[in-house]
Structure formats: structure tokens, C-alpha cells
Amino acid sequence: MAEPTLFPDESLHAQQDTKPSAAAARGGPLAERMRPQRLEEFRGQEALVGPNSPLRRSIEEDRVHSFILWGPPGTGKTTLARIVAQHTEREFISLSAVMSGVKDIKESVARAKELLRISGRRTILFVDEIHRFNKSQQDALLPYVEDGTVTLIGATTENPSFELNSALLSRAPVFVLKQLASEELQAIVERALSDPTYGLGALGVTLPPDWLAEIVKLANGDARRALTLLERVTDYVHSLKGKAVLDGDQGREVLERALGSRTLRYDSSGEEHYNTISAFIKSLRDSDPDAALYYLARMLESGEDPLFVVRRMVIFASEDISNADPRALQVALNVRDAVDFVGMPEARISLAQAVTYLACAPKSNASYLGIEEALSDVREHGNLEVPLHIRNASTRLMKNLGYGASYKYAHDFPDAVTGQTNLPAELKDRRYYQPKESGLEKQIRERLAYLRGKRK
Numbered sequence: 001m002a003e004p005t006l007f008p009d010e011s012l013h014a015q016q017d018t019k020p021s022a023a024a025a026r027g028g029p030l031a032e033r034m035r036p037q038r039l040e041e042f043r044g045q046e047a048l049v050g051p052n053s054p055l056r057r058s059i060e061e062d063r064v065h066s067f068i069l070w071g072p073p074g075t076g077k078t079t080l081a082r083i084v085a086q087h088t089e090r091e092f093i094s095l096s097a098v099m100s101g102v103k104d105i106k107e108s109v110a111r112a113k114e115l116l117r118i119s120g121r122r123t124i125l126f127v128d129e130i131h132r133f134n135k136s137q138q139d140a141l142l143p144y145v146e147d148g149t150v151t152l153i154g155a156t157t158e159n160p161s162f163e164l165n166s167a168l169l170s171r172a173p174v175f176v177l178k179q180l181a182s183e184e185l186q187a188i189v190e191r192a193l194s195d196p197t198y199g200l201g202a203l204g205v206t207l208p209p210d211w212l213a214e215i216v217k218l219a220n221g222d223a224r225r226a227l228t229l230l231e232r233v234t235d236y237v238h239s240l241k242g243k244a245v246l247d248g249d250q251g252r253e254v255l256e257r258a259l260g261s262r263t264l265r266y267d268s269s270g271e272e273h274y275n276t277i278s279a280f281i282k283s284l285r286d287s288d289p290d291a292a293l294y295y296l297a298r299m300l301e302s303g304e305d306p307l308f309v310v311r312r313m314v315i316f317a318s319e320d321i322s323n324a325d326p327r328a329l330q331v332a333l334n335v336r337d338a339v340d341f342v343g344m345p346e347a348r349i350s351l352a353q354a355v356t357y358l359a360c361a362p363k364s365n366a367s368y369l370g371i372e373e374a375l376s377d378v379r380e381h382g383n384l385e386v387p388l389h390i391r392n393a394s395t396r397l398m399k400n401l402g403y404g405a406s407y408k409y410a411h412d413f414p415d416a417v418t419g420q421t422n423l424p425a426e427l428k429d430r431r432y433y434q435p436k437e438s439g440l441e442k443q444i445r446e447r448l449a450y451l452r453g454k455r456k
Helices: 022-027 054-060 077-088 102-119 135-146 166-171 182-194 209-219 223-239 248-259 271-285 289-301 306-324 327-342 347-360 366-381 396-400 440-455
Strands: 005-007 067-070 091-096 123-128 151-156 174-176
Touching: 054 077, 067 077, 077 091, 077 123, 077 151, 091 102, 102 123, 102 135, 123 135, 135 151, 135 166, 182 209, 182 223, 209 223, 209 248, 223 248, 271 289, 271 306, 271 347, 289 306, 289 347, 306 327, 306 347, 306 366, 306 440, 327 347
Parallel strands: 067 151, 067 174, 091 123, 123 151
Antiparallel strands: 005 091
16 A cells, blocks of 8 residues: 655645755656646636636635546646645645555544644645545545545546545535646746746757647647656757757657657547547537548547447447438448458548448438337337237137237238238337438338328
8 A cells, every 4th residue: 555645745744835946856857847836827727716716716715625626637636736735734645546545545534633633734635546446445535524634635537427426526526627728738838948947948958939839739738748748859859969950851850759659648448538439429410521530530549449439330320320321331331341351550541431421421310219219118018919910820729819810911912001000009009210301211201101191
């Protein structure tokens, strides 16, 4: 089990001066050295902690209660928790849910109680990646959050409504942090590059504007990643001792060597996964091939299994297109074979072909609505009796009981319509399939209206 750490040191009487020393500034990671220390320095979350916001007022007036911070990596969850402790002059105990358990929680609570007893000073218990705590670990926090022994600040990149139990959520409201905008990251990067004490200003390296723009773009809204990339590039250029050409083709080669490969934020089982596939399906449904291709590209670039995408496309072809264009299902099934046969990355072309076809195809959810209504009747009415005339008389006894009696063979009648009732008597007038006025279903609708008329 990891030892809970008091910030900034292990003493119960630790001071709240959290600014790194000059020595630490030179030795620690740039992202840690440049961590904002005051609300005035905290960028990118104005809606949450801007002037006159409820959370800002509660911090300034020292009325902070337990809460959860939910947002993508590098948006300031840990930083904001530390600023709250600094501003309210509370002790700061930090736990990582990845490495901690119930024993660590109890030890942290014991420290908080002792500090409150000897000095009257309250404690903030910060739990990073709180979504990784299991139910028993989350339950262990509840009594101390409820009685105010600690003020819990949890940080998570995952949707709290899925990952945290309702008892904890009822005691700790959720505040959402947004991915940082490009201009906000740009300001953070420029400040770090020029700061001579905690940043990179002492190196005397000047980077071209397009290099900074590339760093911001690759950071993808993550301030920690932006500062890490900046530090990597600056160190690399500084190590060349003036030999690098910072513009033109040679400069681009230097930048690419320094930056390495790009990775997108994506978790195949987490929030971003569900957000992206949801956006993909809804773009297809909205007949928007451009947006659908964009979300397909995001999933493929992030390493999503292409067969997962294909499975969703097969479902979509039946749920949202159906008989408006019956070829859509075959297109989706064919792309499955293409992915298996060709493999990635070439299969992206077949995927794109299928995506654009599905997006542009006429839409109908009539089959989907039909089966849902039929299932509803089955669940409500149970196993209603099948009409005797369409039962199979496979034995003499069944024939004597009337199975198959008066059955009319459809091919003996014009248009193969007999007029006999095939639904159970209780449901004889039900109409589950109602074709839309879209694509081929318009013709099916007209044909079905004619057939139903003859059936009467």
C-alpha cells in the first residue's frame, strides 16, 4: 500500500508555501514547475472558477465542501485541488486510488483528526483517479466525508455516474472541467517558454510560432502534455548548440524528431470511447457523411478495433435504414469481409466507402419500431394461443383437435393473400410494421396498403 503523502511535506504543521524552490524548478518536470498556485493563474476553466462563479465564491469565503472534479487529462484537476487547499489554508493529503486502499484511507483520516485536535486546522483529502476505488473503498470514505472529518476532492477522467456509487455522489457534487482550447494552451506554452525561474527562459531558446502551434495541436487540449512536448522540443534544440535550422524543411525534420509520434486521448472501454461511437452513429443517422468520416478517422487513429466499428454499422443498417435501402445491410456485411481479408490500414478505404453509403442512404426505423412493439405485446400478453388454422397438424390427434383446419394456401389466391387472420385473436388488428415514405419503403408502403386492403 502506498503511504499517503502530506503536501508539501510530511509534517502535520506543514506550511502552505507550495511554490517550488529555484533548485526544484531546475530539476523537476516542466509541467510540475509551472503548476499554477493561485486562482488568478489558473487558466481554461472560467465557467467553473471564474469571477462570481459559485465554486470560486465558496473557495474565497472558505466554505468548501466535498466535491468531485471530472475532466480529461491535463485540464487542471489536481492543480485546482491544491489551489483550494492553499487558498483556504487547509492541510492537503493526497492519495492515488491506483496504489491506495482502505488502510491508507484510515491512516489519512487519523492524520486529519490529529491535526484538527492539536491545531484546529481542517484537511482536504485529495483522491486522484477516484474511479479506480472499488465499492468498499468508496464506502470507507463516506463516514468521514459525511461528518466533515475531511473535505474530499476526488479527480476522475471517467464518467462519475458510471464509476462512483450513488451514496458518494449524493455527498460530493460533480464539477466538470473542459478540454482546454488552443488559445489557452498557447498562453500556457508561451508563459513556460519565457519564465526564467520556473520555466525554460534561462535556456535562451526561441521557437518559431509554427512550432508552438504544432505543440498546441498535438497536445489535444491537455496542458500537461503541451508542457511535456515543449520541454522535449526545447531540450532537443538546446542540445544541438545552435546547429539547428528552425525553419524550412530542415526545421520541420528537427521538430518531428523532437516531438516523436502523436497519440490521441482514447480509452477503448471508457468515456471517450462511448462519446465517439455515439457521435459516429448519430452522424450516420443524420445523413452527415462528413461528420461520420471524421469520427471514423478518430477511432481508427486512436487504435479502435475496426471490427467493433463494423458491428455497429451492421446494427445501424437494420435499425436506421432497413427496407428503405435493403442493400445497406449487405454493404455493412461486405465491409466486415473486407476488413478481415485486407486488414488495416488499407481496410480504412472500404470502411470509408461503407460509412459514406450508410450516411447517404434513405433512412427508416420502421422495422426496429415494429419489433419493439411486437416484443411489448409479447411481454404484456404472454403466449397467446396461435390460431388453429395455422398450426401444424403433425399427428392424428392434432388433426382431430382441429389443427390446420380450414387453412388456406396463399399460392392458391391472387397476390398470395387469403384474408385469413394469422395473429392471435386478441391482437388481430395490430399493425407493427409501418413503412416510411423513404427510399424503397415508399413502394413497400404502397404495396402493403394494397395487401392489407385485400386482407380485409
